[in-house]
Amino acid sequence: MTVQHLTDDLLSAFIDEELISQERRKVDNHLKECDRCQAQLKSLRRVSQSLRSLESLAPPSTLDMVVQRHLSIERPKRWSERHASRFRIPISTPTLLLFTVVFGFAFLVFQVSQKVDEVEQRTPSSDLVMVVTQRVGERVFMGEGDGFRETVTQGEPVDREVLWGDEDVRELMEKEPDLKKLAGREVILAVGPEVWRISGPE
Amino acid sequence: MALAALVNDALHEGEQAISADLDMPNCTDRDLVLRFKYGEKEAFEELFKRYKGMIFNLTTRMAGNPSRGEDLAQEVFLRAYRYLDRFRGKSSFKTWLYRVAINHCRSQLGRRALPMVELDDEDRGVEVADDRRGPEALAEAHDLANRVNQALGELPRKYREAVVLRDLQGFTYQEIATVLKVRIGTVRSRIARGRSKLKTFLEGRE
Numbered sequence: 001m002t003v004q005h006l007t008d009d010l011l012s013a014f015i016d017e018e019l020i021s022q023e024r025r026k027v028d029n030h031l032k033e034c035d036r037c038q039a040q041l042k043s044l045r046r047v048s049q050s051l052r053s054l055e056s057l058a059p060p061s062t063l064d065m066v067v068q069r070h071l072s073i074e075r076p077k078r079w080s081e082r083h084a085s086r087f088r089i090p091i092s093t094p095t096l097l098l099f100t101v102v103f104g105f106a107f108l109v110f111q112v113s114q115k116v117d118e119v120e121q122r123t124p125s126s127d128l129v130m131v132v133t134q135r136v137g138e139r140v141f142m143g144e145g146d147g148f149r150e151t152v153t154q155g156e157p158v159d160r161e162v163l164w165g166d167e168d169v170r171e172l173m174e175k176e177p178d179l180k181k182l183a184g185r186e187v188i189l190a191v192g193p194e195v196w197r198i199s200g201p202e
Numbered sequence: 203m204a205l206a207a208l209v210n211d212a213l214h215e216g217e218q219a220i221s222a223d224l225d226m227p228n229c230t231d232r233d234l235v236l237r238f239k240y241g242e243k244e245a246f247e248e249l250f251k252r253y254k255g256m257i258f259n260l261t262t263r264m265a266g267n268p269s270r271g272e273d274l275a276q277e278v279f280l281r282a283y284r285y286l287d288r289f290r291g292k293s294s295f296k297t298w299l300y301r302v303a304i305n306h307c308r309s310q311l312g313r314r315a316l317p318m319v320e321l322d323d324e325d326r327g328v329e330v331a332d333d334r335r336g337p338e339a340l341a342e343a344h345d346l347a348n349r350v351n352q353a354l355g356e357l358p359r360k361y362r363e364a365v366v367l368r369d370l371q372g373f374t375y376q377e378i379a380t381v382l383k384v385r386i387g388t389v390r391s392r393i394a395r396g397r398s399k400l401k402t403f404l405e406g407r408e
Binding site: 007008009011012013016018043044046047048050051052053054055056057058059060062063064066067068070071 | 246250255346347350354369370375395397401404
């Protein structure tokens with residue numbers, strides 16, 4: 001029958017009194033019967049004692065002097081100072097200028113396009129037809145009542161694609177006789193909150 | 203009149219109690235840290251006084267020679283000074299400071315075993331001067347200390363850390379686990395492996 005000897009982990013923790021009671025009982029019982037583990041325990045204990053017998057080293061006076069001198073010069077760094085480098089943009093000044101110009105230009109273009117969209121999506125003043133946008137070739141005209149004026153917009157939001165012959169359009173033409181003048185042409189029309197594209201033959 | 207004297211005495215006692223509380227050497231580490239955070243630089247000087255010996259011993263044992271150990275100890279205290287406002291008080295100040303020291307030693311010393319310098323009497327400090335052992339016993343102790351020191355230098359870093367914290371600094375397994383940020387089971391096995399290797403080194407040198 002083979003004997004299960006105690007591990008160095010158990011023996012070492014036994015020396016340090018860091019075993020739980022169940023483990024300690026097991027080690028105690030085993031040690032009573034096993035010479036080999038007793039010898040191992042003794043040698044590990046000797047090592048631990050040799051280490052503990054090393055004298056404590058006295059810190060040299062120069063340690064005091066140097067640390068005190070540094071402390072008198074240095075003040076503790078605040079959070080913002082320690083993390084300042086994290087927030088610093090790691091690019092040179094010319095690159096930064098280039099970025100500013102590019103972003104500035106992009107912002108201007110965005111602003112202009114926003115204004116154009118505002119014209120396009122202008123809410124009509126009545127529930128039916130107030131703003132008529134007419135496309136002639138590539139040019140787009142926008143009108144209210146009598147005349148049309150040209151806009152610079154390209155592309156438009158369209159909610160419904162309808163034909164001149166559709167019932168909805170006919171109904172609309174009865175309420176808005178001016179619309180008849182545009183019949184048969186492609187017309188983009190703001191109808192209440194919607195935008196219609198009317199096309200096809202009358 | 204008697205009443206007025208009693209009130210005066212009571213007030214005087216109260217003042218004394220308050221001034222004793224504010225006296226740095228009587229403050230706990232936690233209070234000193236708080237006082238430092240509120241701008242009292244002197245509070246750190248008191249912490250330095252309390253821990254300079256322990257940290258110097260740790261860094262010297264880790265570095266293998268007192269001169270390097272002194273440099274490391276200086277750097278540890280300067281780091282602690284700079285970063286003390288990061289300390290949130292979840293562990294004790296001592297544990298935090300030791301973690302700063304261990305991390306600094308790791309970054310500066312690497313993983314390799316270190317050539318240990320033989321310590322002379324001056325390095326050993328004042329205690330040797332008080333020794334009343336005879337010359338033979340003293341020489342024997344000297345010899346053993348040097349052999350242990352050399353053997354310690356041959357230990358891989360992770361075992362050396364655990365053994366030094368346990369046998370030279372007297373930390374519990376739980377404290378070592380907190381400083382090294384490992385589980386208690388790992389601490390137990392590192393100490394056992396460290397002692398076992400030291401035993402082999404020491405027996406080989408006998």
